[in-house]
Amino acid sequence: MITERAITLRERRVAVLEGGAGRDLVFLHGAGGLTADDPLLRHLAARYRVHAPLLPGFGASEDAPELRGMLDVTLHGFDVIDALGLARPLLVGHSMGGMIAAEMAAIAPREVEELALIAPAGLWRDEHPIPDLFAMLPHQLPALLFHDVALGERLLTGGLNLEDPQFLIGFLVRNARQLGMAGKLLFPIPDRGLADRLYRIRARTLLIWGESDRLIPPVYADAFAAGLTAAAALHRVLIPACGHLVGAERPEAVLTALAQAGF
Amino acid sequence: MRFTWFNLMPWPDLPDDFRERYRSVWVDIDSRLFEPRRGHEVYNTYLDQLEYAASLGFDGIGCNEHHQNGYGLMPSPNLIAAALARRTRDAAIVVLGNSIALYNPPVRVAEEFAMLDVISGGRLVAGFPVGTSMDTNYCYGQIPALTREKYAEAHELIIRAWREPEPFAFNGRYTKLRYVNLWPRPLQKPHPPIHIPGGGSVETYDFCIDNTYSYSYLSFSGYLRARALMEGYWERVAQRNAADSSPYRAGFAQTICVAETDAEAERLYAEHVLYFYNRCLHIFPGFADAPGYRTIKTIQSGALAQYGARFRYQPMTWKELIEGGHVIAGSPATVRQRMEDLIRGLRVGNIFCLLHVGNMPNEKTMYSTRLFAERVMPALRGMWPDYAGDDRFWCHPLENPVMPAPLARGFAAAPACGAEVSP
Numbered sequence: 001m002i003t004e005r006a007i008t009l010r011e012r013r014v015a016v017l018e019g020g021a022g023r024d025l026v027f028l029h030g031a032g033g034l035t036a037d038d039p040l041l042r043h044l045a046a047r048y049r050v051h052a053p054l055l056p057g058f059g060a061s062e063d064a065p066e067l068r069g070m071l072d073v074t075l076h077g078f079d080v081i082d083a084l085g086l087a088r089p090l091l092v093g094h095s096m097g098g099m100i101a102a103e104m105a106a107i108a109p110r111e112v113e114e115l116a117l118i119a120p121a122g123l124w125r126d127e128h129p130i131p132d133l134f135a136m137l138p139h140q141l142p143a144l145l146f147h148d149v150a151l152g153e154r155l156l157t158g159g160l161n162l163e164d165p166q167f168l169i170g171f172l173v174r175n176a177r178q179l180g181m182a183g184k185l186l187f188p189i190p191d192r193g194l195a196d197r198l199y200r201i202r203a204r205t206l207l208i209w210g211e212s213d214r215l216i217p218p219v220y221a222d223a224f225a226a227g228l229t230a231a232a233a234l235h236r237v238l239i240p241a242c243g244h245l246v247g248a249e250r251p252e253a254v255l256t257a258l259a260q261a262g263f
Numbered sequence: 264m265r266f267t268w269f270n271l272m273p274w275p276d277l278p279d280d281f282r283e284r285y286r287s288v289w290v291d292i293d294s295r296l297f298e299p300r301r302g303h304e305v306y307n308t309y310l311d312q313l314e315y316a317a318s319l320g321f322d323g324i325g326c327n328e329h330h331q332n333g334y335g336l337m338p339s340p341n342l343i344a345a346a347l348a349r350r351t352r353d354a355a356i357v358v359l360g361n362s363i364a365l366y367n368p369p370v371r372v373a374e375e376f377a378m379l380d381v382i383s384g385g386r387l388v389a390g391f392p393v394g395t396s397m398d399t400n401y402c403y404g405q406i407p408a409l410t411r412e413k414y415a416e417a418h419e420l421i422i423r424a425w426r427e428p429e430p431f432a433f434n435g436r437y438t439k440l441r442y443v444n445l446w447p448r449p450l451q452k453p454h455p456p457i458h459i460p461g462g463g464s465v466e467t468y469d470f471c472i473d474n475t476y477s478y479s480y481l482s483f484s485g486y487l488r489a490r491a492l493m494e495g496y497w498e499r500v501a502q503r504n505a506a507d508s509s510p511y512r513a514g515f516a517q518t519i520c521v522a523e524t525d526a527e528a529e530r531l532y533a534e535h536v537l538y539f540y541n542r543c544l545h546i547f548p549g550f551a552d553a554p555g556y557r558t559i560k561t562i563q564s565g566a567l568a569q570y571g572a573r574f575r576y577q578p579m580t581w582k583e584l585i586e587g588g589h590v591i592a593g594s595p596a597t598v599r600q601r602m603e604d605l606i607r608g609l610r611v612g613n614i615f616c617l618l619h620v621g622n623m624p625n626e627k628t629m630y631s632t633r634l635f636a637e638r639v640m641p642a643l644r645g646m647w648p649d650y651a652g653d654d655r656f657w658c659h660p661l662e663n664p665v666m667p668a669p670l671a672r673g674f675a676a677a678p679a680c681g682a683e684v685s686p
Contacts, residue, residue: 063559068409068436135290135401135549165565172552172562180408180555187553188404 002036002045002052006060007083014080015060017052020045024089026081027052028097031133031182032145032245033059040094040247043255048090053080057181068184070192074103078111090263091203094118094247095216096182099194102224105205106197109230114263115203118246118254119216121186122194123223130216134179134187138162147212147243155248198227205231206261208254210242235261264606264646265657267323267357268316268632269516269615272309272343273334275622276301277542287547288333290401296333306336308625310343314350315629316618319636322657323355323388325615327460327481328362329395330402334543334621341375348383349667355658356383359458359479359615360390364410365403368438369417370445373424377449384664385450388657390479391418392460393467397546400553408555411466413437425454456656458514458613463492464561468499471512477613477656479514483544486517486605487588493609510606510647511656514613517605518620520592521634528592531627532620533581536590539621540579590620595638602639606646613656 002019017036025048027034027041034041034052044050055073056064067073077100081089091112093101098120105112124130131144138160142152161167185192205228209218221236228234237257242250277296278284285293313324326343329335337343344356356379361372372391380387393399393414400407416435423431423443430444449455457476461467471478478496482489493513500508520536522528584590591601606614618635619628 065412134407134553135547137549140549169562169565172557173559175554176557176559176562178554183407183553183555184409187400187406187555 002041004036004060009079009083012056012062012064013060015054016084017041018050020048020050022048024049024051024086026086026089026091028077028093028100029054030095030097031179031186033178038247040251040254043251047255047259051084051086051089055181057177063177070103070185073100073185074107077104078108088113090114090116092116092118093120095244096121096185098122099185099190102194102198102201105203106194106200109200109202112203115201116206116208116258116263117224118208119210119213119244120224121190121216122192123220124189124191125219125223128217128219130190133215134183144214145244147210147241147249151249195227198224199229201228202230202232204233206235206237206257206263208237208239208246208257210244210246210249211238211240212242213244215244264643265322265613266640267325267355267613267615268313268321269325269617270309270313270619271327271334271617272336273539273543273621274336275305277333281542282545287550288543288545289397290331290547290550292331292333310346312619312625312628313347316632317351317354319633321354321636323357324351325357325359327359328398330398334539341379344379345382348379348386352664352666354386355388356386357388358390359460360392362394362399363391363417363421364399364405364414365394366417368440369420370424370440370443373421373445376455377445377447380449380451380455381447384661386658386660387451387455388458389455390458390460396553396556397550400556401550407553410556411558422454425449450661451659456658458656463495464558465499465564466558466560468496469503472500472503472505475655477512477514479613479615481516481615483518483589485588485590486515486609489515489609497610509612509650509653510610511612511650511653513609513611514615515605515609515611516615516617518590518617519598519635520590520620521595521598521631521639523594525593525597528594529581532592532623532631535621535623536581536584537579540584540589543621595634598635598639599642602643606643612647612650
C-alpha cells in the first residue's frame with residue numbers, strides 16, 4: 001500500500017509517496033510524473049521500504065522556481081534524502097529520474113553506493129537522436145513510450161477530453177508545471193554534460209532497459225556502460241516486449257532485475 | 264492616430280497542397296521550399312513596398328522577427344530596418360521587435376538599436392517581444408520555463424545600457440558583463456520609445472503600464488476577437504492607476520485590403536488572403552506552446568481556451584474572414600467604417616496595417632496601399648483629438664536629418680583633396 005505525505009524543504013512542500021518494508025529505496029520518477037497507484041511502486045514495496053519524492057511542479061510538490069538547472073536539481077535530491085532521514089539508500093531512477101540519480105551518484109560518489117538506472121536520460125548520440133518529447137501531441141505518445149501501444153493508449157489518453165475547456169485548462173496547467181520543470185533538464189536536448197561526469201560514479205550499478213524503447217533506444221545502455229568506468233560492479237538487463245515506460249509495462253521484471261543484482 | 268505599414272514578408276510560393284504535404288509552416292518547414300534566386304526578388308520587392316508606404320505618408324514602416332518560418336522572411340529585422348533607414352526620410356522605423364532573450368549578450372540589441380536610431384536620425388520605435396514559443400523555444404532552444412526570467416534580465420540590461428552614462432558591471436544570472444559601456448548611444452533620449460507585443464497575459468499588461476511602454480496586440484484573428492483581450496488591458500490600466508488612459512498606450516495589427524468596391528476587393532484579394540490564412544498559418548500544434556513557456560496564471564485565465572480548436576482545422580472562406588473581422592476589406596468607405604469601429608472598440612492609437620497579405624503581387628499591394636493612404640487614412644487621422652499631443656510612444660526624429668548623398672560615380676567624381684591625383 002503506497003501512501004502520500006508531505007515534507008517541508010526550504011519552506012516548500014515536497015510530496016513523497018511511501019510504502020512497503022525492507023531496506024530503504026529512493027525512487028526518482030520520469031517526466032510523466034508519478035501517482036500512488038503506480039504499478040512499479042507497488043512491486044518495489046513488496047521488497048523495499050520505498051520513498052518516491054515528487055519533483056517540484058509535479059503533483060502536490062510545490063513549484064520551485066529557484067531550481068533552474070541540473071546542479072540545483074541534483075542537490076535538491078540529496079536535500080530530500082536528508083530530510084527523509086535516510087542514509088545511503090538504494091537509489092533508483094527512471095528516465096529523467098535516472099538522469100538525476102546518475103548525476104547524484106557522480107557528484108557525490110561516496111554517498112551513492114547502489115544505483116539502478118531504468119532507461120535513464122542524460123546522454124546524446126547524434127546517430128540516435130532522442131525524439132522531442134516537448135513537441136509531441138498526446139495521441140503520439142503511446143507509440144513512443146510503450147511496446148504494447150494499445151495498453152499505452154488506455155493508460156495515457158484514456159481520460160483525455162481536450163474539447164472540454166475546463167479539462168483543457170487543468171491539463172495545460174499540469175503540463176506547464178510538470179514538463180516546464182522537466183524542460184529545465186531535458187529541453188531542447190536531454191544532455192547537461194553527464195557524459196563528462198559518469199567516470200566519477202563508484203556505485204554498484206544496474207542498467208535496466210526495455211528492448212523496444214523508442215524514446216531512448218537501448219543503444220544508450222551501451223553508452224552508459226561505456227562511461228561507467230569506475231562503477232564497483234555493472235549489471236545490465238534488457239527486458240523483452242517492453243518500451244520506455246518500463247514500470248508500467250513490466251514492473252515485475254524490474255523487481256527481478258534488482259534482486260538478481262543483489263540489491 | 265498613427266499608422267504603420269507592416270510587412271510580415273511571407274514566402275509567396277508555398278504549394279497549393281502545402282497543408283496536406285507538409286507538417287508545419289514553422290520550425291521544421293521543408294527548407295527546399297526556399298529558392299534563393301526567387302528570394303532575391305522577393306526581399307527587394309518587399310523593401311520597395313515598405314519604401315513606397317513611407318512615401319505615401321504612413322507614420323511608420325514596420326518589420327518583425329521570426330525564425331524558420333514560411334510567412335516571415337526576417338530572422339534579422341535589424342537588417343531590414345538598416346536598409347530602410349537609408350532610403351526613407353520621415354517615416355518611423357518600427358522594429359517590432361527583437362526577441363531580446365535570444366541575443367547573447369543582449370547588449371547586442373542595445374547596440375544595434377542605437378545604430379539604427381543614429382543612422383535614421385532618431386526614427387526608431389523599438390519593440391521587445393518575448394518571442395513566440397516556436398521562435399524562442401523550438402528554433403532558438405531557450406528553456407521554456409526560464410524564458411521569461413531571461414527576458415526580464417535582458418530588458419533590465421538593455422535599458423541600463425541606454426540610460427547609464429558611466430560603464431557599469433552587470434552581474435545577471437544569464438549574462439555577466441564586467442564593462443557595459445554602450446557605444447554608439449541612441450539619439451533619442453533616454454532611449455527610443457518601446458512597444459511590447461503581448462498575447463493577453465496580465466504580467467505583460469503590468470510591464471507596459473509600469474514602464475510607459477505601448478502594448479501591441481499582434482493577432483491575425485482580427486479586431487472582433489481582440490475585444491475581450493483589449494478590454495482586459497484597459498481594465499488593468501485603470502486598476503493600476505496609470506496616469507492616463509491614452510489610446511497610444513496600445514496598438515493593434517489588422518489585415519486590411521482596399522479596392523474601389525467591396526466586390527472588387529474580393530475579386531482582387533481573396534486568393535492572397537486565403538493563401539495566408541489557410542496556408543501560412545498551418546503550424547504543427549506540437550510547436551504551439553512549449554510546456555512552461557506560458558505562466559500558470561495566463562493558462563488559468565482561459566486565454567488559451569481556443570487551443571483545443573487548433574487541433575481541428577477548417578479551411579476559412581473569404582466570407583468568414585470578413586464577417587469574423589480577421590480581415591477588413593472593401594471599398595474605402597467600408598474600410599473607413601470598420602477601421603473606425605476597430606479603433607474605438609479596442610481604444611488603440613497605433614495601427615499596424617497588414618496591407619501586403621500572403622502571396623499578394625506587388626501591383627495589388629501598391630494599389631491597396633495607395634487607396635488606404637489616400638482615401639482611408641485621412642478620415643481616421645483626427646481620431647482621439649484629446650490625445651493628439653501624446654508623443655510618449657512615438658519617435659522624435661531630428662528636424663534636419665542628413666540624407667544619403669547621391670551615388671558618386673567613377674573616379675572623376677572623387678574630390679581632389681591631395682596634392683596629386685595619380686592617373
